[in-house]
Amino acid sequence: MSIKLNIIDLPKDDYTGGKSTLCPGCGHDQISTVIINSAWENGLKPEKIAKMSGIGCSSKTPAYFLGKSHGFNTVHGRMPAVTTGAAMGNRDLTFIAVSGDGDSASIGIGQFIHAVRRNLDMVYVLENNGVYGLTKGQYSATAVKGSKKKKGAVNKHQPIDLCKLAVNLGCTFVARSFSGSKKQLTALMKAAMSHRGFALIDVISPCVTFNNNDESLRSYTYVKDNDVELHAYDYIPTYSPIEGVEVPEGEYHDITLFDGSTLRLETIGSDHDPTDAVAAMAALHNAEMEDKHVTGLLYFDPDTSTAIEDQCLVSTPLADVPDEVMRPSAASLEVLNTRFRGKD
Amino acid sequence: MERIVNDFQLNIATANGTGSQSANLILLHTMFGMGVPVSGKNLFPSNISGLPTWYILRVSDRGYQAPGDRTHIQIVMNKATWEDDVADCLPGTLILFNEDVKMPVDRDDCFVIGVPMTKMARGLNPKLGRMISNMIYVGLLAEILELNQDKLNDAIALQFKGKARAIELNVEAVNLGRAFINENVDTAEIPYRIESRDVDDDEFLVEGNEAVALGSHYGGVGLLCWYPITPSSSLAEALIAYIPEIRTDENGDHLCAVIQAEDELAAAGMVVGGGWSGIRAMTATSGPGISLMSEFIGLAYFAEIPSVIWDINRTGPSTGLPTRTQQGDLTMLYEASHGDTTHPVLIPGSMEECFEYGWKAFDIAERLQSLVFGFSDLDLGMNRWACKGFEYPETPMDRGKVLRTQAELDAIENYGRYRDVDGDGIPYRTLPGSGLDPILYRGTGHDEDGIYSEKPEVYQALMMRLKRKMDNARTWLPQPVLREEAEKEVGIIYYGSMENSIQEIDDILEEEIGRKVSQCRVRSLPLSPVVEQFIRDHETVIVLEINRDGQLYGILRRELPNELIPKVHSAAYSDGLPPRARHYSELIKGVLKEVGE
Numbered sequence: 033m034s035i036k037l038n039i040i041d042l043p044k045d046d047y048t049g050g051k052s053t054l055c056p057g058c059g060h061d062q063i064s065t066v067i068i069n070s071a072w073e074n075g076l077k078p079e080k081i082a083k084m085s086g087i088g089c090s091s092k093t094p095a096y097f098l099g100k101s102h103g104f105n106t107v108h109g110r111m112p113a114v115t116t117g118a119a120m121g122n123r124d125l126t127f128i129a130v131s132g133d134g135d136s137a138s139i140g141i142g143q144f145i146h147a148v149r150r151n152l153d154m155v156y157v158l159e160n161n162g163v164y165g166l167t168k169g170q171y172s173a174t175a176v177k178g179s180k181k182k183k184g185a186v187n188k189h190q191p192i193d194l195c196k197l198a199v200n201l202g203c204t205f206v207a208r209s210f211s212g213s214k215k216q217l218t219a220l221m222k223a224a225m226s227h228r229g230f231a232l233i234d235v236i237s238p239c240v241t242f243n244n245n246d247e248s249l250r251s252y253t254y255v256k257d258n259d260v261e262l263h264a265y266d267y268i269p270t271y272s273p274i275e276g277v278e279v280p281e282g283e284y285h286d287i288t289l290f291d292g293s294t295l296r297l298e299t300i301g302s303d304h305d306p307t308d309a310v311a312a313m314a315a316l317h318n319a320e321m322e323d324k325h326v327t328g329l330l331y332f333d334p335d336t337s338t339a340i341e342d343q344c345l346v347s348t349p350l351a352d353v354p355d356e357v358m359r360p361s362a363a364s365l366e367v368l369n370t371r372f373r374g375k376d
Numbered sequence: 377m378e379r380i381v382n383d384f385q386l387n388i389a390t391a392n393g394t395g396s397q398s399a400n401l402i403l404l405h406t407m408f409g410m411g412v413p414v415s416g417k418n419l420f421p422s423n424i425s426g427l428p429t430w431y432i433l434r435v436s437d438r439g440y441q442a443p444g445d446r447t448h449i450q451i452v453m454n455k456a457t458w459e460d461d462v463a464d465c466l467p468g469t470l471i472l473f474n475e476d477v478k479m480p481v482d483r484d485d486c487f488v489i490g491v492p493m494t495k496m497a498r499g500l501n502p503k504l505g506r507m508i509s510n511m512i513y514v515g516l517l518a519e520i521l522e523l524n525q526d527k528l529n530d531a532i533a534l535q536f537k538g539k540a541r542a543i544e545l546n547v548e549a550v551n552l553g554r555a556f557i558n559e560n561v562d563t564a565e566i567p568y569r570i571e572s573r574d575v576d577d578d579e580f581l582v583e584g585n586e587a588v589a590l591g592s593h594y595g596g597v598g599l600l601c602w603y604p605i606t607p608s609s610s611l612a613e614a615l616i617a618y619i620p621e622i623r624t625d626e627n628g629d630h631l632c633a634v635i636q637a638e639d640e641l642a643a644a645g646m647v648v649g650g651g652w653s654g655i656r657a658m659t660a661t662s663g664p665g666i667s668l669m670s671e672f673i674g675l676a677y678f679a680e681i682p683s684v685i686w687d688i689n690r691t692g693p694s695t696g697l698p699t700r701t702q703q704g705d706l707t708m709l710y711e712a713s714h715g716d717t718t719h720p721v722l723i724p725g726s727m728e729e730c731f732e733y734g735w736k737a738f739d740i741a742e743r744l745q746s747l748v749f750g751f752s753d754l755d756l757g758m759n760r761w762a763c764k765g766f767e768y769p770e771t772p773m774d775r776g777k778v779l780r781t782q783a784e785l786d787a788i789e790n791y792g793r794y795r796d797v798d799g800d801g802i803p804y805r806t807l808p809g810s811g812l813d814p815i816l817y818r819g820t821g822h823d824e825d826g827i828y829s830e831k832p833e834v835y836q837a838l839m840m841r842l843k844r845k846m847d848n849a850r851t852w853l854p855q856p857v858l859r860e861e862a863e864k865e866v867g868i869i870y871y872g873s874m875e876n877s878i879q880e881i882d883d884i885l886e887e888e889i890g891r892k893v894s895q896c897r898v899r900s901l902p903l904s905p906v907v908e909q910f911i912r913d914h915e916t917v918i919v920l921e922i923n924r925d926g927q928l929y930g931i932l933r934r935e936l937p938n939e940l941i942p943k944v945h946s947a948a949y950s951d952g953l954p955p956r957a958r959h960y961s962e963l964i965k966g967v968l969k970e971v972g973e
Contacts, residue, residue: 078814105819106675117599122654142638146638343630346627358596358631368766373578
């Protein structure tokens with residue numbers, strides 16, 4: 033039996049990682065699988081990917097995918113800053129970052145906001161479960177008001193909705209999905225990997241250990257029953273698809289991504305326009321009012337310049353520019369010395 | 377009256393934001409242009425406009441650069457500090473004051489000259505009266521001190537580059553000041569004069585922050601991330617200002633990225649990210665920023681990521697005195713972040729060294745695969761100092777042990793990211809994007825291959841290797857500068873901006889108690905073995921520092937062999953102002969008295 037290869041002739045094994053040490057059944061592992069599949073199907077070169085994360089259960093997962101890519105498991109909530117610096121150093125890398133709700137909605141919310149503001153070119157996968165797992169189950173800032181833990185207290189605070197925040201900030205790609213919706217999540221992930229700019233995918237990823245009693249609004253059973261799909265769509269790369277792409281039926285709506293590939297949205301019972309920020313906010317608000325999660329591509333803006341583009345850097349990654357070019361010439365220093373001496 | 381030539385101090389009291397800084401710099405550059413050793417200290421408030429500012433000009437043929445024991449000429453312009461400024465004058469002081477402020481100057485024991493500076497200035501330009509009144513005192517001083525008018529014109533032209541109308545107006549104001557003295561004052565009664573000296577054509581005045589910024593460019597910096605904080609902001613701004621001229625390619629595209637971060641923590645994170653990606657990345661900050669950056673400083677140390685942070689020390693703790701100077705961050709830098717850590721600290725004491733360590737910090741960071749601090753302070757960073765010129769780096773960039781090809785990787789037997797292949801404590805690394813040995817970098821415990829590990833022996837071996845790496849650097853980091861006397865009785869250890877006071881301290885000790893003291897200027901941490909030898913060679917050693925606790929003294933006590941500790945003493949003092957020789961000479965005398973020397 034021959035091994036299936038992708039567009040750049042690599043087997044999927046070249047995209048896998050180490051064995052997960054998360055709890056069996058954790059939604060995060062499903063997301064890792066989606067990242068592996070999406071990178072493979074998109075034909076990304078593993079060595080040109082950088083995996084970034086902060087601290088938390090979610091942030092451990094870069095060890096479990098893309099074993100042939102460099103990665104950096106940084107410090108709590110500060111992954112965006114490290115990614116920003118690395119992006120300045122090597123503009124040819126595709127940054128795939130994983131973060132959690134503790135990382136992004138609490139300790140690192142400032143860095144999240146500013147990475148969005150700069151439109152840093154990266155995929156930002158938020159593995160959102162409403163709890164702190166590694167420290168054994170404290171509420172996070174995304175926990176829904178009224179959520180109840182297995183043993184005890186009710187969460188009394190309003191949740192921070194990072195999709196709403198991102199839309200407000202002008203984030204150029206805002207999506208929400210569910211770790212159990214493999215098809216939708218894969219389509220969004222592949223689109224995010226092709227997006228030029230900051231792509232947020234807020235993935236509701238239930239914690240099987242600390243947040244999966246039926247009363248919790250982030251539990252697997254609750255989300256399964258109350259998940260409203262905004263669109264069903266599929267992702268069609270410009271090169272031939274590796275696996276059979278399901279041709280959408282009925283009406284559809286194409287969005288051309290930066291790399292020329294097309295994101296096709298099938299409108300099922302909705303006329304949501306992903307370029308309309310107000311509509312995105314309304315969809316998020318309405319779902320929240322009805323205690324539901326709206327999933328799909330909520331907002332998309334392909335035109336805003338990225339953090340790297342704003343720098344007017346040379347096209348070669350700075351890390352690859354020869355030392356003799358990075359260091360100005362001796363003659364240039366003589367010019368400066370002469371000017372300081374007032375003799376120019 | 378006997379003349380006092382090139383040996384006095386001026387204090388100019390004005391309000392912040394009135395344009396006095398231009399006038400004061402013009403005075404500084406005029407005297408410097410006449411070849412006179414002069415230094416200027418700007419004592420400014422943490423404020424945009426209105427609060428008091430003092431500018432101290434020390435003129436000294438002996439080259440003394442720190443503020444001296446007393447003020448000889450006091451310019452009084454600021455109503456808010458008027459009474460204190462007048463009262464603080466010692467008998468015999470020449471007081472020039474702005475009559476139009478309508479405040480009294482009752483000092484029969486001083487030589488007092490009231491001048492209607494605001495009226496005179498308004499006569500030239502009604503709208504800019506307040507600003508131009510500062511140039512009136514420049515004219516008064518020019519006439520009294522006999523400043524060379526050509527040099528004064530040069531200084532005005534330098535200050536108002538190309539702005540013909542401003543230059544003309546300021547020259548007119550100076551002429552008005554000169555005329556006033558001519559008509560109203562018998563200058564024979566005033567002893568102070570400036571006389572030209574041989575001009576060193578190579579010398580110029582520059583701020584330490586600009587010197588570091590330029591040095592960083594000649595180190596090939598590829599990323600500056602910063603968050604504005606006094607007194608480091610001018611370093612970042614100078615660095616940015618030079619990019620269009622010296623850091624673009626033939627298309628005008630930039631070779632250095634700049635990000636104004638959301639806070640210092642993010643700035644440090646970006647530096648680590650840049651270092652990880654293979655470029656030379658840096659930030660500039662002050663003490664409060666270092667406190668925030670500590671988390672990333674530990675990550676850079678443990679994950680072994682080349683990074684450079686410049687600390688332009690201001691007076692702490694907390695917000696402290698944001699516009700005053702100190703050497704209060706030394707211990708923090710050396711050991712920043714939790715757990716056992718050590719970071720190299722480069723400590724320049726001159727403009728030439730500010731430039732040199734600007735580029736060298738990157739060589740050291742990449743060679744050690746660690747975070748390196750540059751340690752300057754407000755005094756060095758924001759005041760203008762004489763410089764003989766910047767020297768181009770004599771060696772190509774030292775990029776350290778980076779494996780860039782498969783062949784290089786294959787040549788190493790049993791390669792692992794954190795394996796000490798060469799026995800010097802420094803491992804080899806590969807870069808993201810290269811496809812060579814891709815690993816997941818982490819701040820968690822790791823083995824020699826970079827794989828997560830909590831094994832006791834793995835952790836302990838890693839920590840000991842990191843220590844070995846730093847200890848090995850003691851012999852090749854910038855070595856101390858020694859000036860040893862034959863007596864070998866008293867040795868003084870000092871560092872950084874104290875360099876500008878040490879000659880005066882040395883002269884006071886020789887003149888007043890007949891002691892010739894040796895000197896050892898420390899230029900880096902961890903300390904060189906040369907420092908230990910210096911201590912062995914002297915009977916009594918005193919460590920001078922601009923802080924309260926004697927921070928270098930504390931480091932010495934911890935690292936020196938026990939038998940040497942009793943002969944080392946601390947002379948630490950900090951009040952926010954630049955180090956005055958008198959404070960330290962008195963502390964040294966006290967120590968010598970105590971030990972019966």
